[in-house]
Amino acid sequence: MESLKKYHLSETARIISSSIPGEKSKELLEIQRNIEGSVVSYPRNMPIAIKRAKGSIIEDVDGNQFIDFFGGCGVLNVGHGNEYVLEYVKAQQTELIHALDFPTENKLALIQKIKDNLPEAIRDDYKVSFGGPTGSDAVEAAIKLAKIKTGRDGIIAFTGGYHGMTSGALAVTSDTFFRNHLTSLMPNVHFVPYNYPYREESKSGENSSIEYFKNVLTNGHSGISKPAAILIEPIQGEGGNIIPEDGYLEELVRIAHENDVLVIFDEIQCGFFRTGSFLEFMNTKAVPDIITFSKGFGGIGFPISGLIYKKEIEAWGPGAHIGTFRGNQVSIAAARGAFDFIEEYNIAAYTKSIGAYLVKRLEELQTETPFIGEVRGRGMMIGVEFVKDRDTKEPFPEFIKKFRAACFQRGLLFEVGGHYNNVLRLVPPLITTHAIVDAAISIMKESITLCLEEYLEPSLA
Known part of the structure; x- marks a missing residue:
């Protein structure tokens, strides 16, 4: 172009x-x-x-x-220093920068843009909540919401997954390099295999990673009690930009929901049009309960993160999850500018x-x-x-x-x-x-x- x-x-x-x-x-x-x-x-x-x-x-x-x-580790979705987005940033900087979680026209406009970009059939089923400025903050919030909603504290994560460096986010990150010198992190996290088509061979039409996951949830002798949620990247990023085979995510969600387990999709890297759709789950028929976002949402590198989650799992009250820098007004303006740039071009x-x-x-x-x-x-x-x-x-x-x-x-x-x-x-x-x-x-x-x-x-x- x-x-x-x-x-x-x-x-x-x-x-x-x-x-x-x-x-x-x-x-x-x-x-x-x-x-x-x-x-x-x-x-x-x-x-x-x-x-x-x-x-x-x-x-x-x-x-x-x-x-x-490298794209700032997948952050700079509309490029470094995009002047279109910077116009939104400059205008916001002269008006308001910090507003905690008070309503502003700026923030409410971004929430509406997020909802309008979801599939029409489900957009009214979701709410948006902003967290601290990093993807790790969003993951921590998602885990907290799932635990509060279900009353359970276990999380199933996936081999090859990366979710951040704070204690909870690191606990669900599989790379042991980051954890070798840490004697304790968030407890009750279990890892199951991620579908890796290049290296996973199906037998008799069965997906071995799906069968493993199903066994964990349905076998009373799997050694793993029913978790609050599963946490998965629809496309693994740090794990090698791995795209699971068609139908994998749909089957995971089906099995999880049949067993009363919430589904968290970490869209921090694969979201915000990185794959051509607003969010990667929209390229599938899988529908998660909670979606984490960050990275590319800031358009040109402004820090922002949050959750998109189903209204039906709303479980926390006022102040149950707070953060001084949640929803920074300049970052929100940058996100709005990035949305508009993406639509115009x-x-x-x-x-x-x-x-x-x-x-x-x-x-x-x-x-x-x-x-x-x-x-x-x-x-x-x-x-x-x-x-x-x-x-x-x-x-x-x-x-x-x-x-x-x-x-x-x-x-x-x-x-x-x-x-x-x-x-x-x-x-x-x-x-x-x-x-x-x-x-x-x-x-x-x-x-x-x-x-x-x-x-x-x-x-x-």
Whole structure:
């Protein structure tokens, strides 16, 4: 879409310093190491100091420009510094910034936009509640509501799931790396397998992960008492941008509801038009009881989070869940601006189109290396899984680590994740142009050729 070009700093990478990181970035990175806490993580794999950004392009302090397929970890759905959205932000900043949970026209307008974007048949069944500024806050609130409603305290989560870093959110996050040194978190959390079509083989038409889940809820000897809720990402993000097979979510919801268990969909990363629909559950026939939202809802990086939940499970009274920064008025204005931008430019349809184009280009790349096992995606939530052998599907995290470093040196940023840290995770701004996609693929091709030389015979590379 030619009209989106103006929302980007450029449409290609530009490396002008003699090394990456450049000298100014090195200086700021060293200062950071000396004065900021050691939990800093992203600059370790992408060592740059950022000066400015617009659209899908980031510029560092040395003047180098990088294509951003990392998207602020899936936050920048309508791009860095989108001036359309900034007009809403500037107008709100001159009027009101902090209002706790008092009603404002600004907030009520956003709630109405959220409801209007739900399927018409069910939109009146739901209410909206804002929480603290992060996705973790939304997850904590969802768990709390489910426990209050049911009077039970167990939660079933899924392997590969990521839900945040606060105590409750971390307890339902499966990656043990984050929990190795913590002796206690929220109790009574149990994990069951997530449907992973690339790695899960069905037998006699049965989905093994569904059968496992069903057994947990219906077998009196499963060792797991009836939980308050299940918590699942309709598409796993950090787990490797995994899209479950058709019918999986519907069957999960059916089984949960048959057993009087609430269903929480974590749409923090896959929501807000990331997959081309307002929320990912709308691409299925599964209907959750509670939906968490954050990340992309702020449009251009403004922090906001909350819940969309069925009126029938309303169970908490005034003050039962509070937060000083819930529903920040500037973030709400940014969300309204992002909604309007998406509607005016028909970004929902464009996301599906540009996502399909990116997948097509990645599948071309797949034919040029034996180490790409699968390219998968919906909209602009795409995963590329690297394996040592396509038959055995043995993960190949060593290769993707080198590939990522090579791409970074040439001006392309992306995240690596997956159950085995072997998946290239692409969550670019939804406004990314075809020219930017082509420039990114060009960098990938050059980088993968370089990396192949180390692992293949010269005659095969």
